[in-house]
Amino acid sequence: MNTIALVVFVIVQILFIPMALLGVVLICYKQIYISKQLGVPSTAIEVIKGRWLMHIFGLRKDQASVKLISVLPNSSILGLWLVFLPSYLRYRISGSTYGYPAIPPPEQEGLSHLVTARTVYIDSLIDKHRYSVEQFVCMGAGFDTRCYNMFQASEVACFELDMLKIQQLKIESLNKAGIDISSVTFVPVDFSEFGWYEELEDAGYDPNKKTLFLWEGVTLYLDEPSVRQTLKMMKQFSAKGSVLICDIYAERFVKGEYAFGMKLPQFILGTNKGKNSFGLHLTADAKLTLSDFMASEGAVVQDTFLMGAKTEKGTFMTVFDALLE
Ligand SMILES: C[S@@+](CC[C@H](N)C(=O)[O-])C[C@H]1O[C@@H](n2cnc3c(N)ncnc32)[C@H](O)[C@@H]1O
Known part of the structure; x- marks a missing residue:
């Protein structure tokens, strides 16, 4: 066959x-x-x-x-x-896929597996926590659909945060697609302006409830002060036992230096912020670098996926969950 x-x-x-x-x-x-x-x-x-x-x-x-x-x-x-x-x-x-799209064994991912592998790792981390939280906050939600499948029939209160224009387009399109959005609260925010938490609380978020924050594919578009400030806010305004699921990228990746030819697509897609984009040095002990960084904001890393770790070029990103205690 x-x-x-x-x-x-x-x-x-x-x-x-x-x-x-x-x-x-x-x-x-x-x-x-x-x-x-x-x-x-x-x-x-x-x-x-x-x-x-x-x-x-x-x-x-x-x-x-x-x-x-x-x-x-x-x-x-x-x-x-x-x-x-x-x-x-x-x-x-x-009955099988070849080349693309594909999900290779953990740590053998290449750049073409960024979305596919990241998605399944994050699904598994959401599955780990979704039955023990009361609120789900999708930070920089883009066109993510987890509020409309994984959390659709649950008691968990769902919030989606993103910039105004993309959020308006998403709401309009979800309605056009006939997807029920009645259980989701949309909050327009900008993580680089530090007032985003007030907007979230005004929209009904309860800081006394155990919360799962998902921050997927966003840290690389922010500078380090915005990333740190956002982490501080999540920790400060959530109940004990709250969790963050997140991905953080290698500095070589955000600078377009991880692989030959990365700079052009980054330029075309507008992701080439260069020295202002947040990334970590993930070349030596990536797990330690990541847990030290998260610990510096008072969060404790639990499970970590080091994407690309077993390839010649090494780790280009991490996906992890962290306790905000
Ligand atoms: C690559 S998309 C990822 C979307 C979604 N998390 C997913 O995985 O499907 C990045 C998202 O981050 C949002 N974003 C980037 N910078 C932001 C900022 N300063 N404040 C709020 N959202 C931001 C963008 O609008 C976009 O929706």
């Missing part, structure tokens, strides 16, 4: 080259140009695109992402199908 799948893939891929190129143009136009027109970051599309692919290729169920991406004006489902149809046919015939 694998050989038949490979033959079908090669033939369709060759015939499809012009279509795939058209697909790339459509995806880039929507993700970069339309996002710019709308005044929203194009990187949030990168994540939901990864989640859509994971769903389509059977790696992780996420019906809400499938519905949401299909109505977002800055994404192109047609473009995605034009690019991925040959791989999809191969997957349907053989």
